[in-house]
Amino acid sequence: MKQGNTLSDRINNSLGKAQNRQNFRSAMSGLMEKRAAQFPDDEKLAKLRDRGREIRANSLRNLPYLLIELEKTLTENGIQVHWANNSFEANQIIVCLLQQNDAKSVVKGKSMVSEEIELNSFLEGHGISVLESDLGEFIIQLADETPSHIIMPAIHKTKKEIAELLHEHFPELPYTEDVDQLTQSARKILRNKFNQADAGISGVNFAVAETGTLCLVENEGNGGMSSTVPPLHIAITGIEKVVEKLADVPPLLNLLTKSATGQTITTYFNMISRPRQPGEKDGPEAVHLVLLDNGRSKIYGNSSLQEILHCIRCGSCINHCPVYVQLGGHAYGTVYPGPIGCALEPMRLGINKVGGLTSLCTLCGACEQVCPVQIPLPKLINRLRAESVLRRADYTSLIGAGSMRKPLESWGWRIWKWIYRNPAIYRVFSLIVTRTRELIPARMGRWARYRFNPKPARRTMHELAREAGFDNE
Amino acid sequence: MSRAREQILSALQQYSENGGYRGIVKTPKEEGLSKEDRVARITQMMEAVHGEVHRLLDREWMKWINTELPKRGYKHILVGSGDIGKIVNVEAMDSLQIHSYTAEIEEWKDQLFNQVDVSITSTRGGIASTGSLVIWPTSAEPRLMYFVPPVHVALLNAEDIFESFEQMVIEQKWSKEMPTNSLLVSGPSKTADIQQVLAYGVHGPKQLVVLILG
Numbered sequence: 195m196k197q198g199n200t201l202s203d204r205i206n207n208s209l210g211k212a213q214n215r216q217n218f219r220s221a222m223s224g225l226m227e228k229r230a231a232q233f234p235d236d237e238k239l240a241k242l243r244d245r246g247r248e249i250r251a252n253s254l255r256n257l258p259y260l261l262i263e264l265e266k267t268l269t270e271n272g273i274q275v276h277w278a279n280n281s282f283e284a285n286q287i288i289v290c291l292l293q294q295n296d297a298k299s300v301v302k303g304k305s306m307v308s309e310e311i312e313l314n315s316f317l318e319g320h321g322i323s324v325l326e327s328d329l330g331e332f333i334i335q336l337a338d339e340t341p342s343h344i345i346m347p348a349i350h351k352t353k354k355e356i357a358e359l360l361h362e363h364f365p366e367l368p369y370t371e372d373v374d375q376l377t378q379s380a381r382k383i384l385r386n387k388f389n390q391a392d393a394g395i396s397g398v399n400f401a402v403a404e405t406g407t408l409c410l411v412e413n414e415g416n417g418g419m420s421s422t423v424p425p426l427h428i429a430i431t432g433i434e435k436v437v438e439k440l441a442d443v444p445p446l447l448n449l450l451t452k453s454a455t456g457q458t459i460t461t462y463f464n465m466i467s468r469p470r471q472p473g474e475k476d477g478p479e480a481v482h483l484v485l486l487d488n489g490r491s492k493i494y495g496n497s498s499l500q501e502i503l504h505c506i507r508c509g510s511c512i513n514h515c516p517v518y519v520q521l522g523g524h525a526y527g528t529v530y531p532g533p534i535g536c537a538l539e540p541m542r543l544g545i546n547k548v549g550g551l552t553s554l555c556t557l558c559g560a561c562e563q564v565c566p567v568q569i570p571l572p573k574l575i576n577r578l579r580a581e582s583v584l585r586r587a588d589y590t591s592l593i594g595a596g597s598m599r600k601p602l603e604s605w606g607w608r609i610w611k612w613i614y615r616n617p618a619i620y621r622v623f624s625l626i627v628t629r630t631r632e633l634i635p636a637r638m639g640r641w642a643r644y645r646f647n648p649k650p651a652r653r654t655m656h657e658l659a660r661e662a663g664f665d666n667e
Numbered sequence: 668m669s670r671a672r673e674q675i676l677s678a679l680q681q682y683s684e685n686g687g688y689r690g691i692v693k694t695p696k697e698e699g700l701s702k703e704d705r706v707a708r709i710t711q712m713m714e715a716v717h718g719e720v721h722r723l724l725d726r727e728w729m730k731w732i733n734t735e736l737p738k739r740g741y742k743h744i745l746v747g748s749g750d751i752g753k754i755v756n757v758e759a760m761d762s763l764q765i766h767s768y769t770a771e772i773e774e775w776k777d778q779l780f781n782q783v784d785v786s787i788t789s790t791r792g793g794i795a796s797t798g799s800l801v802i803w804p805t806s807a808e809p810r811l812m813y814f815v816p817p818v819h820v821a822l823l824n825a826e827d828i829f830e831s832f833e834q835m836v837i838e839q840k841w842s843k844e845m846p847t848n849s850l851l852v853s854g855p856s857k858t859a860d861i862q863q864v865l866a867y868g869v870h871g872p873k874q875l876v877v878l879i880l881g
C-alpha cells in the first residue's frame with residue numbers, strides 16, 4: 195500500500211492534488227458520455243443486462259464443476275492448468291515455470307490479477323526482468339506507481355508528466371508532448387522487448403469451460419503479441435472468470451466493451467485454445483493457466499456477498515462513482531478502487547485491514563445502475579458496513595467482522611434506540627434539545643471539520659404539527 | 668493432483684448447487700440485414716474506428732495492391748503461403764519486394780519486426796454490428812501477420828459478413844472445434860492511455876485496410 199499510510203492520509207493527499215482531480219473529472223465525464231451513447235435504448239439495455247447477469251449467475255452456480263470442466267478441456271487442448279490458493283502460491287508457480295524454461299525476461303499484457311499478487315516485484319526479486327507492455331501500465335511502471343483505475347491505469351497523469359517521464363528514462367528519444375509521437379516512441383521501445391522476451395504473461399477476461407478457450411480483450415495489440423511472440427505464455431486469472439459456453443461470450447463481450455470505454459468492441463478480441471501445433475509457424479510452444487483463489491472461495495461461501503464474483507471488471511462503476519471522481523484511485527490504497535473496490539477488497543482482505551473503504555460511498559446507487567451484470571454494489575457495501583460493526587451468527591465468517599465497532603459509538607446508538615422507542619421519553623428529550631439549543635458548543639470537534647455545526651430548531655416538529663392541526667395519528 | 672486444487676474445489680463444492688445450465692442460450696433476433704446492408708454496416712463501423720475500407724470486384728484487389736502500395740511508399744510486403752500469397756508472388760509489381768511467411772518465426776523474427784511494411788491476408792469473415800474482421804490464423808497465414816507489420820491489408824468476401832458475432836459463433840458451430848487461436852480485429856491498434864487522447868499503432872498495425880470483395 196503506497197501513497198500514504200492511513201486511509202485519511204491518502205484521502206487528504208488526493209484531495210490536495212488539483213491537477214489530478216481535474217484529470218479524473220474530465221476523464222470520467224468523457225467515459226460516462228461514451229457509455230451512454232452506446233446504450234441509446236433503455237429496453238434493449240435492460241434485456242442485455244438481464245442476460246449478462248444470468249450468464250454470470252450460471253457460471254457461479256456451477257463454479258466448481260465448470261472449473262473442473264475447464265481444466266479438462268484446457269488440458270486436452272495442451273494448455274496446462276495450475277491452481278493457487280493465494281498470491282504466494284501463484285507467484286511460486288509462475289517463477290518455477292519461468293525458471294524451468296530458463297526465462298530471464300518477461301513481457302506482460304495488462305492483468306489486474308497480476309497486480310493483486312504483486313507479481314512484478316516478486317519476479318524482479320528472483321532476477322527476472324518484467325516489462326509492462328500495455329502503454330498505461332508501462333507508464334506507471336516507469337513512474338513506479340500503482341494503477342489508479344482498473345481499465346486506464348495511468349489516467350491520473352497528464353501528457354506533460356508522461357513526456358517528462360519518458361524523456362527521463364529514454365534520454366536518447368527527442369522530448370515531445372505530442373501524443374502521437376509519444377505513442378510512437380513507446381512503440382519503438384516496446385517492440386524490441388517483444389522481439390527479445392523469453393516469456394509472455396497476460397490476464398484473462400473470460401475462460402470458456404466448454405471449449406477450453408482463454409479470451410483476451412484489448413485495444414493495443416500488446417496482449418496478442420505477449421501471447422504469441424515469446425515461446426512461453428502464462429495466463430493468470432481469478433477462479434470466477436470461467437463461463438460455461440462459448441455462446442456466453444458474445445453478450446458478455448458486448449456488455450464489457452460498451453460499459454468500460456464506450457466502444458462497440460475493442461480493437462482485438464483474442465481467443466486462445468492451444469499452444470503452437472505441429473506445422474504452425476508462430477505462437478508459444480507452451481501455454482499455462484494459473485487459477486487464483488486469493489479469498490474468492492471464501493466470498494463464494496457467503497450467499498449474501500457472492501454476487502460480487504459476477505464482476506467482469508469493466509470499471510463502469512468506477513467511472514460513475516461521485517466519490518471516486520473526487521479522490522481518484524490511489525486514495526483507496528487497494529488494487530481495485532471505486533465501488534467494486536469498496537465492496538470486494540474488504541471481503542478479500544478483511545474488514546480489519548480495509549474496512550474503512552466502505553465509508554467511501556454515499557449510497558447514491560449510480561454504480562449499480564450502470565453495472566452490466568447488475569451487481570447490487572450499494573447493498574453489498576451497506577452489508578459490509580453492518581458486518582464491520584456487528585458480529586452475528588447469521589452474518590458470516592468475514593475476516594475482521596465486527597472489528598470496527600467502537601464502544602462509545604455503540605453506546606450512543608443504544609441510548610438513541612431506547613429514547614426513540616419510548617414516545618414519552620422521546621418527547622422529553624426533544625423538548626430539552628430544542629430548549630437548550632444555545633448551549634450547543636460552537637465547534638463540534640472533528641465532526642464539524644467539513645460540515646456545518648448542527649443546531650436544533652427552536653421548537654420540535656411535533657409541536658409545530660400539532661399547532662397546525664395534525665393529531666397524533 | 669495439487670493440494671491447492673483440492674482445497675479450492677472442496678471449498679466451492681460445499682456451497683455450489685450444480686443446477687445445470689440455466690443461462691439463456693436463445694439468441695436474440697437479428698435484424699435480418701441483406702448482404703448489401705451488411706456491407707454498408709461493416710464499412711460504417713470500420714470507418715468509425717479509423718479503418719480504411721474499399722469495395723472491389725473479385726479480382727480487382729491485386730490491381731489495388733499494385734497501384735496503392737507503391738504509391739504510399741511501401742516496399743516490403745508480407746504474404747502467407749495460401750492462395751493470396753501465391754497470387755501476390757506471381758502478379759506483384761517489381762518495385763514491391765515480397766516476403767513469404769514460410770519459415771518458423773524464430774528463424775526470421777528480426778526481419779518481421781524491422782523490415783516488413785505491409786501484410787496481406789485473407790479473413791474468415793466479418794461482423795457487421797461491430798465492424799470486425801474474423802480471423803482464424805493458419806499455418807499458411809500465421810498469427811503474427813496480424814499483429815506485427817505496421818500496415819495490414821485484409822481481404823474480406825462480402826458473402827462472409829455476418830450480422831453479429833453471436834450469430835456467427837452459433838451458426839458456424841464454433842464450439843465443436845476451436846482453432847489454436849481465433850481473433851476479432853476491429854480497426855488499427857489504438858490507445859487512449861495518454862490523457863485520453865486517441866493514438867494509433869501503439870503495438871499492432873497503425874493502419875488497417877479492408878478490401879471487401881464481391
Ligand code: SF4
Nearest residue numbers: 515555556558559561
Ligand atoms: S453507491 Fe457508493 S460506491 Fe456506488 S456510485 Fe454511489 S457513492 Fe460510489
Ligand code: SF4
Nearest residue numbers: 505506508509511565
Ligand atoms: S462491479 Fe459491475 S460495473 Fe463494476 S467493474 Fe464489476 S462488472 Fe463492471
